[in-house]
Amino acid sequence: MVKTNILKKGCVMKRKQLIVAGVLLVLIAGLAFGRGERDTAVEVDVPPEFAGANIDWRQFEGESIDVMFGRHPWEETITPLIPQFEALTGIRVNLRRVPHDVMMVEVPAAMAAGTLTDDVMMARYYDAGRHTLEGWTAEISGFLNDPSLTDPNWYNFNDFFPGARQITDWGAYQDRLPITAEASVLIYRKDIYQELGIQVPTTFDELLDAARRISESGKAFGITARGGPANWMPFYGMVRSHGGEWVDENDVIKINTPGSVAAVETLVELARYAPPGITAYGWDQINTAMMNGSAAQFIDASVIYPRLQDPERSTVVGKIGAAPYPIGPGGRVSNAHFWSIAMNARTQKPGPSWLFMQWATSPPVQKQVAIKGILPPRASIWDDPEFAAAYSPDFIDAMNVTMETAVSLPPGGERAGVEFISLLDTLTRALQEAIEGEKTPQQAMDDLARVWADIIR
Numbered sequence: 001m002v003k004t005n006i007l008k009k010g011c012v013m014k015r016k017q018l019i020v021a022g023v024l025l026v027l028i029a030g031l032a033f034g035r036g037e038r039d040t041a042v043e044v045d046v047p048p049e050f051a052g053a054n055i056d057w058r059q060f061e062g063e064s065i066d067v068m069f070g071r072h073p074w075e076e077t078i079t080p081l082i083p084q085f086e087a088l089t090g091i092r093v094n095l096r097r098v099p100h101d102v103m104m105v106e107v108p109a110a111m112a113a114g115t116l117t118d119d120v121m122m123a124r125y126y127d128a129g130r131h132t133l134e135g136w137t138a139e140i141s142g143f144l145n146d147p148s149l150t151d152p153n154w155y156n157f158n159d160f161f162p163g164a165r166q167i168t169d170w171g172a173y174q175d176r177l178p179i180t181a182e183a184s185v186l187i188y189r190k191d192i193y194q195e196l197g198i199q200v201p202t203t204f205d206e207l208l209d210a211a212r213r214i215s216e217s218g219k220a221f222g223i224t225a226r227g228g229p230a231n232w233m234p235f236y237g238m239v240r241s242h243g244g245e246w247v248d249e250n251d252v253i254k255i256n257t258p259g260s261v262a263a264v265e266t267l268v269e270l271a272r273y274a275p276p277g278i279t280a281y282g283w284d285q286i287n288t289a290m291m292n293g294s295a296a297q298f299i300d301a302s303v304i305y306p307r308l309q310d311p312e313r314s315t316v317v318g319k320i321g322a323a324p325y326p327i328g329p330g331g332r333v334s335n336a337h338f339w340s341i342a343m344n345a346r347t348q349k350p351g352p353s354w355l356f357m358q359w360a361t362s363p364p365v366q367k368q369v370a371i372k373g374i375l376p377p378r379a380s381i382w383d384d385p386e387f388a389a390a391y392s393p394d395f396i397d398a399m400n401v402t403m404e405t406a407v408s409l410p411p412g413g414e415r416a417g418v419e420f421i422s423l424l425d426t427l428t429r430a431l432q433e434a435i436e437g438e439k440t441p442q443q444a445m446d447d448l449a450r451v452w453a454d455i456i457r
Contacts, residue, residue, distance in 0.1 A: 044083045049364040053154040055147075060352040061090030067356065068096050068118040070103035071284065073303045074180050074339060075122065077372045078360060085359045091352045100283045101229050111136040111344075119347040120356055123176055123340050125167035125408075129420055131342065132171030138343040139173045143354040150358060156380075159363065163408050164377035167338045176340035177361045178377040182301045183325070183406045184237050184334045185398045187308070189296040190321040192219050204241070204266050204326045207297070211273040214296045222273030224295035227435050229282035232427045234300045236335045239263040240407060243330030246423070253452050255427070256445035259330060264434050264441035266328075271435045279432045291315065299325065301337060302402075305395060306373025322394050324401035336406035338377055375399065426451050 069075040075097060082093050110116040131137040143149050144157060164178035196217055201207040211222030226234055244259030254260060271278050275289055287304055289295035291314040307313055308320045325334035341360060343353050359365060363378060370376040371390045381387050388396060430448040433439045
């Protein structure tokens, strides 16, 4: 069990009668996969737990909202549940799903131009600084504290992990809700380990040796890793595990100190055993490399797990093992991440949009998603036997051990806003220069430190 200081659930408020008590069975049209597209009629079960919320779920019946999700295992898991929301509320959801990289680049551009039409969007927590500084996302504290829209005892905001609650208020104001709890862990091919006599690595040195042996065997590439978009995200855990840091709480740049440079050296060495073109690899590419069996190891977000166990998508079902994040000279410090959803500040439908955000992050929905393989940011679900039964013991153990010391934000990151994103953009390129051999790790980080000094100044 992941240890937390989460407050336990409070007293239950008096139940407000829903239109139909218990399980509601309806026939409704499926959700939109693009604007205006609909599936054929499906039968929908609305979990009876929603009857316990002391609000009127149907107060915006007949309205519609536009929702944008990035391609992600959470999106794949919650999308089939959206008809539940439509049946519960009478609100139609027009959903569009965009590739991960598009969400990272084109969506912020549309927000800046004022052309983003989505009412609710999937969002990265570290974008909150810019989103709130620019006023692109709506403040949600008023919705949380409005008893006509939110039953505080039923929704139980304090059930979220402390780190998950932190990311809701990372910018200038509270603007988002957490939807996942992720951490970088080691995912590996059990069958290849067994064939080659490889013991499960516990350190980065052992991980490098395993990657080398696998690559030399010709059975698969030794590892896959992000070398392109968002390569900085899994890299932060590597830096901390090597005793390094990016920038300390006093804005002193640490990216070119010995521990940080050692992490770059490890990344460069691992890249030798990765598929060709790794500097173009983002989240989608590293997932594909594991699912199609071309790579045998992965130290990135744990949310890949359900994809690898899906026989319709993965060629390695039953061959996957999981282990805690490797230990480096600075200990075991994985990178934790909490995806979120936010409301467009320009929405004309704040009430329906809030009900959707509340529904998607509610205990009943997050439990359904968790059982399908998406680790929840709510502490109570980790205590649920049904949740634990949905995962292999080695994966649960890997997450428990890893989350004990995982970190989300570099010191001072909360105050950086737009500046923080600028640091990440330049770090991405510096890591690519080191991987491609254009610069030594020390040269790449020294040059980066000078660039950062100009940004932070």
